[in-house]
Amino acid sequence: MHAPANPFLAPKTSARVFERFAFGFFRAATYFILVCAACIFGLIFFKGGQTVFQTHFPFVNVPFLTQAPETLFVFQYEGKKMELGDRAFREFKNTHGITDIPAESYVYSAGGIFPCIVGTVLLVIGSMAIALFIGISAAIYLNEYSTQGRFVHFVRLAILNLAGVPSIVFGLFGLGLFVGFMPMLQGFSNPTVPSLPVGFGHYLNFSGWNVCLLSGWFTLAFMALPVVITASEESLKSVPKGFREGSLALGATKWQTIRTNVLPYALPGMLTSSILGIARVAGETAPIMFTAAYVVRDKMPWQVDHALDVVFQGVMALPYHIYVVSSKIPQNEYTERVQYGAAFVFLVIVMGIALSSIFLRIKMRNRYRW
Template sequence: MSLHDDNKQGLIEWCKRGEPMIWLNAAAVTVSTMAVIGLLLLLAVRGFGHFWPASVVQAEYNLPSETAVPILAERVEVESVPIEQLLSAGFKIDASEPFVKRELVKVGNRDVGGADFKWVISDYLEDVQYPRDVLVIERREWGNFYGFLQEVKEQGKVVANTEADGPAALLDFQARVERASEIHDRIAKIEKKDIGSINYKLEKLRLKERGLSLDDDLSAASRQERETEIALSRAELDIQYKALQAQLAELYTQWNRDSYTILTSSGQLREQRMATVVKAYQPNAMHIGQKIVFYFQKFGEFLTEEPREANTEGGIFPAIFGTVIMVLIMSVLVTPFGVIAAVYLREYAKQGLMTRIVRIAVNNLAGVPSIVYGVFGLGFFIYFLGAEMDKAMFAEALPAPTFGTPGLLWASVTLALLTLPVVIVATEEGLARIPRNLREGSLALGATKAETLWRVVLPMASPAMMTGLILAVARAAGEVAPLMLVGVVKLAPSLPVDGNFPYFHLDQKFMHLGFHIYDVGFQSPNVEAARPLVYATALLLVVIIALLNLSAVALRNRLREKYKSLEM
């Protein structure tokens, strides 16, 4: 036999052993893993790099045939573009090179220049410097401001000047910023918590009063007594409200006491209120340790604070909270219904044509587009079920809806319905894998069918139930389309959990990380400012889904080890 025939025979044997498929599967897994790792790295670099305090460059932008423009900005992005693209856009520049490097810089000062991002051609940046005294001011409105601190004022009078006082002026400025932030927090607490609680109680009194007017069976004496109680309670709340308003007036006076003047790159002198400042820092004067500390502070603010500036500034805590609480409620709703349906189909239903049709219907429901579930949730749960609940239990609040409007409850129920087929199929598969001899042994020992199901079959099938729950959580946490119809909003003024009875408000609207990504990425008026937040929020959503799934996986593995001995 020739060498060629030996090689051919060896190749045939190699294929018969199935090794090509092993290598092909290994290659597919490797490529998929690398793609996932690459995606996560891209999200991490583009998103979490946003919190690093970038150095601020000062330069003259001197295009040919145009007046030189002073620039004070952070460098955000660098790219190479064809020279023809710039020439066709009207730029009169040197055309000796086929490609030109341009940079996206964040110039801030939106209230001065109108836009806080600008593209510049790198070759025309002259006299580039990194001044140590440049100040970056993060504001509550209008984004960042870049400039050089000149004066600190108290009630319009100069109390510190950088020329005369040097570094002491900056220290005084930072102290007054901290003071203003503390007052802002106190104002926010009074407005949101204290006055919010009073308003909530006043609304409850108004609804109680209207309920009395709708109750025709109530006697005149009882009506008069309850109306007197309501009036006394309202008078007491009005006294508390006026006291809080007086506190607020005093706090606002203190909050607006201080101001500062700052010099822009163009030489303009601007005076601004200290109350508008969130944070101020000098990135060019910070060493690496200070930058690391600053980075983690900014990242912590991103996780724990509320959004600002059309969701392009601040944090995303309400979206994190809304996502997690919705998934937990959905899990509590979908698991028992899915398990009960699977137990009936596998253990009690007669295995015939009708049962097969039901299983086919369940499998088909798993492939229905999620937006269809959203439309169903809007039409059935909100407009029908919620409206009927309002008529039966919240008549005094009508025509303002309570449950007849999108909210956390209906969003969770809609997603529970969406993921129900997954839990049913996974639980059925788990029930089918339980050995028949275990059931027969339990029945032979005198247990009823229900006892066998409860004490033997369901515990052993619990890992499969957890598998269904894991798949349900993975799908529900990332859904956006149905939530846009049944409860999620761009910005929720308050969390669905607070100190007002019943403390957990399922009727309230909420924020969601998936919708937050869509809103910031596609609906933001400031695209460049929103882009890094899209990456950071997307990675955070992946991490939250992974944590929820890992928790369920750990519980499933524990249950699997617990009941493994029964299967042997």
């Protein structure tokens, strides 16, 4: 005797069969993306880990993390294969009294990536500070102060369109505006560029900031602005209106209400936008190639005569260094370990900055609850 059919079981129709098929397809697509990501990151961590870590004490390749890039020289000496960086190779020849020795040279395949690490961290932190300040300020105006009309809708549309601009266009924009046009306060009038007297014998010469940290900061900040503004505005909208109405009813001003009753509760969501912004700007090569990065830079940014000159120094950066080593020089086993080692360190830096934002967001979310 057959068991009675379950009356609560949905009938098997073509629509439900298609729904099951669609669900399975979407789940398979999700798993496929996860597998691809795991393969990419696994390859980088496996090969990069072989460069960054070693099997003997101190188990970390300290020179790779603390030295500047050098040319690698590979040669035979007394039947042994020698691999020395540029400085060590010159010292070796002086010590052994050798004037000339046949050697194969590999550019950027010796030394380390310390200047690239410093430049990347400075570019990310500086650009995100600018993007958060401008982006949060714009979001506060759009959500709290502006009258919803055609102009505000046009601004929001412009922000959305800005998010779709290719990074190379941002690089050219930064090259034209920040590198070649922005004013510099100088004690003389430059006859080759427009100048504006400001008094006390000083002039604003519109000769640009040149290739430097400041140009890179503003270019990358403009790239992150659409993400920061959109996410910050959504965070402000999520704060209940009762918080604002209660504060205003007690006699607080508009700005006091925003500062004490709105921003603290919206900050966790704004920090989420900073995480997305970091992912947007950290790996960009084209903008910094035009505005901030050098292939080789002997001095660190802080090695200047005046403290204010720090922001007007160009830097090396990991994305640009990886690009140069991967595409501008002949590929071999020595350049491969530099590529994967730099990519490994770059991922760790981005993950570290993102995790810091996540922990700060969690701490603030636990502190401000409603």
